[in-house]
Amino acid sequence: MRKIEAHRITDLVEQLCIEACCVIPVDLENGFKSCLQQERSPRGKQVLTTMLENARIARDERVPMCQDTGMTVIFVTMGQDVHVTGDFIEDAINKGVRQGYVKGYLRKSVVSDPFRRENTGDNTPAVIHYEMVPGDVFKVTVSPKGFGSENKSALRMLTPSEGIEGVKRFVIDTVSAAGASACPPIIVGVGIGGTMERAAYLSKKALLRPVGSDNDDESLVTFEKETLIDINKLGIGPAGLGGNTTALAVHVITYATHIAGLPVAVNIGCHATRHASGEL
Amino acid sequence: MQNKSNNSAIHKLHTPISDEAILSLKTGDMVSLSGIIYTARDAAHARLVEMASRGEAMPFEFKGQAVFYAGPAPAKPGKQIGSVGPTTGGRMDTYSPYLIERGLKIMIGKGGRSVDVVDAIKQHGGIYFAATGGIAALMARCVESSEVIAFDELGPEAIRKLRVVELPVIVAIDHQGNNIYETGPKEYLEQ
Structure with missing residues (x-):
């Protein structure tokens, strides 16, 4: 049994909150750069250029890329041989969020009750x-989620007969309805299968995959690429002002499901889809 | 700051903005905005409408003034403001026609607006500017000063009086109701 003191979790979460909000992941920055080459709209190119400049300023000055530093979504991967000592793990994590958002001058965007x-x-x-x-790993990923894009996310319980084409249509319809408010170019996380809540969870988790990487499941690689091409035909473009870069990537995660169902969740990530990870 | 790769002229405007200036702008025009603007988003809008319906004075004069749908991050020591950028205008759709009828003509946000808002803009000669979302570290550099003037208890949703210098915006919906969020994507739509 490996012991981890709770205060170390607090410190790690604090640091990751600030890092995630201020430092753009390398894969995302490279995604902007390659889009800049392909974008046909002059206005779209200009928007992408300002996004790259913004990322540089945020990193250099250690200020948030976007004023919406999100609701803090945290993924904990914990080995069953780990024993957390001291505070309750959930309290330790929330303490880290509290400290990170105060010390990092991040916006406090959470209300206590809907x-x-x-x-x-x-x-x-x-x-x-x-x-x-299994084992004794302890990994934390902090993924602050802005609500311009979160508000445009959607879930639908399709029927098995609607199949992969039905899923694709739902993804494209969701992106189309999201438009400019989701802050394109977006990352599209898609969770397919499981139950209603499992699909939603997977769609959020899918946003964490590096932009530009292929799906581990070969059968999904083509689906992701084709869906991305179709999304970029919508014309929404950077900041929604028109262009051929509406999304940078489509990431799918699937799970076993029920004989009667085909749940699909689409979680939209804005162009500042941020995350930072660390291990203890 | 955004004018290098675009051939169209940049309109330099200073608040308060005259009705004539609003009427001269067309969807797609690039504008560099300087002067005083006021932040207000969801909770502040709800309160403004409540106050107006009770006949109370607004925290700032609407005439010629712009409202910026934004809630900035806290300022670091030595800075005037933290990162700041537009939030989704559509969430203000419920409130905007009421405020437009009472003299608010200039709005800055991101994303499309409802038919009711577009109609109110047309009827009252208003304008909706789009600012790019998510480039808030860069946009904060346009803010010279920031002061909370109402609803301090709302935190990021308080109404702030900002003095901005050359804030880059684009005319999204002009006084005729032309809408860049419809015309822009149409140009690049592939069937």
């Missing part, structure tokens, strides 16, 4: 997903 809507003042509570694995 109807009373009082700002909690420290961006807690986070949305935390735990995944148990």
Whole structure:
């Protein structure tokens, strides 16, 4: 049994919150650069250029790329041989979020209740997903999620007969309806299968995959590429002002499902789809 | 700052903006905006409408002034403001026609607007500017000063009086109701 003291988790989460909001992942920055070559709209090129400049300033000055530093989504991968000592793990994580958002001058965008809507003042509570694995690994990924894009996400329970074409249509319709508000060029996370909530979780997790990487499941590589091509035919373009770069990537994760169902969740990630990971 | 790769002229505007200036702008025009603008987003809009319906004075004069749908990040020590950029205008659709009827003509946000808002813009000679979302570190450099003037308790949603210098925006919906979020993508749509 490996022991990890809770305060180390707090420190790691604090650091990752700031890093995720201020430092663009390399794969995403490279994605912007390759789009800049392919974009036909002069206005679109200009927007992509400002996005690259913005990423540079954010990194150099250690300020958030986007003022919407999101609701803090956290993925914890924990080996079953790990024992967390001290604080309760959930408290340790939320303490890290609180410290990170204060020390990093990140915006506090969380309200305590969907109807009373009082700002909690420290961006807690986070949305935390735990995944148990064999061994003694302890990994944390912080993925602050802005709501311009989150609001444009959607889930539908398709029927098995609608098949892969039905899934594709739903993905494209969702992106089309998202338009400019989702801050394109976007990353499209798609969770297919499982139950309703499993599909939603997978669509969020799919956003973490590096832009430009192929799906591990070979049968999905073509589906992702074709869907991306179709999305980029919509014409929405950078910032929604018109152009042929509406999405940088489509990432799919599938799971076993029920004989009667074909759940599909589409989680839209804006052009500032941020995440930072660390291990203890 | 955004004018290098585009041939169209940049319109330099200073607030307060005259009705004539609004009427002279067309969808797609690039504008460099300087002067005072006011931030207000979801919660502030709800309060403005409540106040107006009770006949109370607005926290700032609407005439010639622009409202920026934004909630900035906190300022680091020595800075006037943290990262700042537009939020989705569509969420203000419920409130905007009411405020436009009461003199608010200039809005800055991102994303399309409802038919009701476009109609109100046409009827009252208003304008909706688009700013690019998610380039907030860069945009903060256009802000010279920031001061909370109302609803401080709303935190990021408070109304702030910003002095901006050459804030880059584009005319999204002009006074005739032309809409770049429809015309722009149409140009690049592939069937």
